[in-house]
Amino acid sequence: xxxxxxxxxxxxxxxxxxxxxxxxxxxxxxxxxxxxxxxxxxxxxxxxxxxxxxxxxxxxxxxxxxxxxxxxxxxxxxxxxxxxxxxxxxxxxxxxxxxxxxxxxxxxxxxxxxxxxxxxxxxxxxxxxxxxxxxxxxxxxxxxxxxxxxxxxxxxxxxxxxxxxxxxxxxxxxxxxxxxxxxxxxxxxxxxxxxxxxxxxxxxxxxxxxxxxxxxxxxxxxxxxxxxxxxxxxxxxxxxxxxxxxxxxxxxxxxxxxxxxxxxxxxxxxxxxxxxxxxxxxxxxxxxxxxxxxxxxxxxxxxxxxxxxxxxxxxxxxxxxxxxxxxxxxxxxxxxxxxxxxxxxxxxxxxxxxxxxxxxxxxxxxxxxxxxxxxxxxxxxxxxxxxxxxxxxxxxxxxxxxxxxxxxxxxxxxxxxxxxxxxxxxxxxxxxx
Numbered sequence: 001x002x003x004x005x006x007x008x009x010x011x012x013x014x015x016x017x018x019x020x021x022x023x024x025x026x027x028x029x030x031x032x033x034x035x036x037x038x039x040x041x042x043x044x045x046x047x048x049x050x051x052x053x054x055x056x057x058x059x060x061x062x063x064x065x066x067x068x069x070x071x072x073x074x075x076x077x078x079x080x081x082x083x084x085x086x087x088x089x090x091x092x093x094x095x096x097x098x099x100x101x102x103x104x105x106x107x108x109x110x111x112x113x114x115x116x117x118x119x120x121x122x123x124x125x126x127x128x129x130x131x132x133x134x135x136x137x138x139x140x141x142x143x144x145x146x147x148x149x150x151x152x153x154x155x156x157x158x159x160x161x162x163x164x165x166x167x168x169x170x171x172x173x174x175x176x177x178x179x180x181x182x183x184x185x186x187x188x189x190x191x192x193x194x195x196x197x198x199x200x201x202x203x204x205x206x207x208x209x210x211x212x213x214x215x216x217x218x219x220x221x222x223x224x225x226x227x228x229x230x231x232x233x234x235x236x237x238x239x240x241x242x243x244x245x246x247x248x249x250x251x252x253x254x255x256x257x258x259x260x261x262x263x264x265x266x267x268x269x270x271x272x273x274x275x276x277x278x279x280x281x282x283x284x285x286x287x288x289x290x291x292x293x294x295x296x297x298x299x300x301x302x303x304x305x306x307x308x309x310x311x312x313x314x315x316x317x318x319x320x321x322x323x324x325x326x327x328x329x330x331x332x333x334x335x336x337x338x339x340x341x342x343x344x345x346x347x348x349x350x351x352x353x354x355x356x357x358x359x360x361x362x363x364x365x366x367x368x369x370x371x372x373x374x375x376x377x378x379x380x381x382x383x384x385x386x387x388x389x390x391x392x393x394x395x396x397x398x399x400x401x402x403x404x405x406x407x408x409x410x411x412x413x414x415x416x417x418x419x420x421x422x423x424x425x426x427x428x429x430x431x432x433x
Contacts, residue, residue: 002086003052005074007067010041010341016068017041018218021135024056027083030076037073040218044344045337054078057086134159141166159336219306229368233283237363238410239400240417244379247428248395254320254432263312263324266296266351267431268423269374270315273349276416280348282371283406297347297367298327300334309367310334311347320432355379361398371408372416375400 007017018040030036035047036056054076061073077086134157138145143165150157216224247268251261273280273294281290294316297309310330312323333339349371352364355378364375379397386392399420403413423430 001078002057002082002089003054003076003078004072005036005048005050005076007039007061007069007071007073008048009069010039010044010046014041014069014218014222016066016218018066019061019063019073020045021063022059023047026056026059028056030054030056040337044339044341050076052076052078055080055083057083058090060090134162137162137166217305219302219304219308223306226368227365230365233366234405235366235402236405236410236413237400237402238413238417239361239398240414240421241396241398242421243425244395244397246426247424248379250428250431257321258328259320259324260327262298262351262353263320263327264428264431265353265376266298266312266315266327267318267320267323268420268428269349269351270294270296270312271431272416272420272423274316275419276412278408278412279372279403279416281407282348282369283404288407291348293348295346295348297344297350297370299350299352299364300331303335308334308339308344309347309350310339310344311342313346350374351376355397361400363400364402366402366404371404372413373402375402 010017020038020040022037024030024034024036030050030053032053033049035049037048039046039048055078057075057077059074061067061071067073072090075086075090077083135145137143137159141162143162145157145162148157148161148165151161247264251259251264277290278288280294281288283289293314295311295313296315297311299307299309301307310327312318312327312330315323318326330339330343334344347367347370350364350367350373352362352373353376354362355376357378359377361377362375364373366373377398377400379395381393382396383391384394384396399417401413401417
């Protein structure tokens with residue numbers, strides 16, 4: 001029997017996927033539950049596993065190309081004798097064609113988020129099992145993956161393994177006193193360049209995009225769809241000025257313990273939402289959907305374009321130290337495109353912080369299926385007057401909340417901001433309890 005491997009729907013918003021890499025090659029034996037291909041969805045890289053044993057007869061959609069959900073991307077033959085027949089059937093197929101010939105049965109596939117996907121053996125048919133991030137780094141550093149022993153689950157090669165191998169392959173030269181010639185010899189610069197390549201990011205390509213049309217990646221297309229849906233929601237915005245002197249002082253005291261400002265702000269928002277559950281709710285056709293949990297999503301810019309919102313689940317219940325560790329892990333895996341769907345799609349309230357860029361204030365667009373998003377500007381010294389008219393300097397930041405006016409009104413948003421400011425200004429120590 002010849003079965004079809006099709007592009008799976010890896011998220012509720014996914015309409016197409018990009019083939020990142022094929023773990024198996026045409027002609028390879030495929031075991032049940034074995035990863036055959038890595039697919040880029042609109043949010044993360046996912047490993048696709050086969051439910052059937054057989055032989056990967058033909059790859060219809062090669063690495064780097066895009067296929068619509070449900071389209072055939074490969075054919076699996078049950079026996080070696082059927083490989084030739086499967087190759088004939090798949091020869092004229094394209095990623096956009098209807099799912100498979102009538103003689104081909106659909107082969108279910110399982111998809112799970114990286115990491116922890118290729119966890120059966122470290123090498124399969126002579127090839128290394130490698131995370132998508134590690135494969136990218138290996139290409140960048142020109143490291144032979146076959147020479148690496150993986151340190152990940154069940155021997156999987158991860159990014160750290162490649163970086164370690166790159167360090168061994170390209171050691172930094174020992175610095176010794178040298179006489180610099182008037183015209184430096186090209187060969188003398190090579191070790192330095194190799195060492196720099198290990199630690200510095202790959203040089204950006206020359207900017208020559210004027211007049212060119214650059215296609216969007218899957219994540220950027222997902223952002224487009226979400227923003228278009230969001231702009232159909234009737235929203236309003238409310239701004240507030242918050243003095244951060246006490247929060248900044250606390251941050252300096254606990255920063256060395258791994259606490260991040262993002263975690264502190266998320267915790268402050270989550271605690272305040274306990275008193276204002278309406279700001280944590282969302283509009284649905286039948287009314288107002290109140291949430292049982294307070295899950296604070298935080299916008300993160302992605303390399304290559306687009307953004308994703310990792311979610312700090314139950315942020316009001318976690319201590320600030322656990323919250324900070326969780327946030328660091330989420331960001332690392334988000335930028336490696338290894339988040340699980342429930343780690344970026346379960347937010348009930350969103351933070352967007354541009355303060356680190358020196359932005360004074362801005363408005364944020366409401367995400368789908370949420371009632372509120374808070375835009376946070378930078379904290380900076382300001383000259384202010386007290387009730388007696390005396391001048392002084394305080395650190396202040398501007399925040400702006402965007403709300404769905406179908407369920408939340410101006411007084412609701414203002415009351416939430418007032419309580420958030422009170423917590424940050426007068427009792428930030430409570431965030432550590």
